[in-house]
Amino acid sequence: MEPPTMAESPPAEQLESVLHTTVETSTNWSLDPPTEAARKSVSLHWAEILSLVVALVGLVGNSIVLWLLGFRTQRSPFSVYILNLAAADALFLGSYFGLRMWVIVGDLDLVILDQLGRCLLGLSYRMGLSLLAAISTERCLSVLFPLWYRCHRPKHTSAAVCAILWALQGLFSGVFGALYFLNKDDLDDFYFVFDLVQFSWFLLLTCVLGVSSLTLVLRVQCSSQRRRPPRLYLLVLLTVLVFLLCGLPLGVFYAVWSFKGFPIMFYGLSRLLACVNSSANPFIYFFLGSQWRRRGREPLRVVLQRALGEEQVGSVGGRDTSHPNTLDELS
Template sequence: MAESPTAEQLESVHDTTVQTSANSSLDPPTEAAGESVPLHWTEILSLVIALVGLVGNSIVLWLLGFRTGRSPFSVYILNLAAADALFLGSYFVLYMWGMVGDLNLLVLKLLLFCILHMSYCVGLSLLTVISTERCLSVLFPLWYRCHRPKHTSAAVCAFLWALQGLFWGVLGALYFLKEDTFKDLYFVLYLVQFSWFVLLTCVLGVSCLTLVLRVQCSSQCRRPPRLYFLVLLTVLLYLLCGLPLGVIEAVWFFSSSSLMSYELSSLLACVNSCANPFIYFFLGSQWCRRGREPLRVVLQRALGEEQVGGSGEGNTSHPNTLHELS
């Protein structure tokens, strides 16, 4: 069992993550240890990427929310786009506020901080659910098609949002209670969140490996559906770009050491949230066709419930339609 941190360490956690200076609204843990942060170009690049990602995820939200029908898988993508948009939006506001404004309004600053981390955790949870469901549909196709409850996607998404919202809401509320009684509770909450992070990351890795093996086996018979590549690319992108932010925050909280610059890990996290819409539209495009297709058609093709065939899977909806309501 990890040793409970001292009151000074816990106070340092909140001072460096919530009560940050006006020069940088999300000062990295390394700055709290007295290290300088020379990577100013990463902040500018992060803001540009955040703006581009906000536009891309807003387009996905509009198309999936109002322009197309919904399938069980598209409900997950809709919520993932919402989580990415919240992450990029709160990140952009915090940094811009720190650059041009005065970060003295603690309540609003704490709210943005909690939204930033809540959306990050929701995104990880959704990716884990998406990859796990794809594995179930591959390993147990008949059971998945016949016994999966109709509203599973909506229920799971609502549960994940409520769970993370409750956690970060409680953590934010406890910040204003300065009694020493709650110091141990802070540590317990962070330990629970860290355990959840490790569990989801392990499940994500196993399910991704399963899908890779499935795609490898399927490619010997016929071309695997775009949906498999979409899941694999989004998971791989998270493992490369999104995972470092959670890792360095966990390492710093328990050991007060830093593996890499906080700005650099934040930049990678912005790249992860920004790139997902481009993956959807890239996989849904048909480059052999002449002329421009509506983005709605491209997105529907990328999210189509295609099946590889065999193993009792049978035929499902046409790849260009999303007719199942979740």
């Protein structure tokens, strides 16, 4: 999700506000008293620094998850989703950190920076939301239709869904960026359609995410009276909750800005919350996978497998083997 691009060249103040080459979020601050404007600038300056620190920490955490799931563990249907979610979060955090550092230390073309931000950050944000909706929907189906999910779910569903989502989001961002540079003078209607499609996709996936998550909450609430809910259910619910609290404000900010022309909150705060959302997932995985009563340190690979519902059940030929916990015993 990104600020709308108009066919006409925006005023310099608005372009600087969109790209945040200063610590201000609105040119209207020039009307504020000097002390009030200085206080707001200082607060947003620290928000900017904090967002860069959070992005760097989250980039390291998601890189660890990518390494473990990509090269150190046996993949399961659910781990494929988590692998792609970590890739989307790492792309968002890496792009944000790189673009902000480029603004701070480099002499660059603001138009190019704007388009890179729109393509990279928009792609990774929409991809993260799409993957969360797919994850929660699949967990919801496993609860509502456990027999079908066990016996008739296609084997490569996770990989196919992830590939389709990456292709759609990549095509969307690629076409937008290409057309902007090819002919940006006669595309007012085109940009409006893009904003409308983008908002519709955001609204649809948010509704799907909310309904499927609410179904999981009710299922976990009913089953918790009989037994402890599996870690994977808690993992999905916590990940969705963090997105609703931290990731959703950025999408709402852009949606309102696209159609109303004014922000409903400071962009610096929404960026900081979005960085927290993308950085929090690895900590959720390792927190849920840890066994605090067990003494001694466990490999991160084992902790991550436990969080994803993969339990070590034995060894074959000297190697540990694992099987995915279907988590359908609640049904």
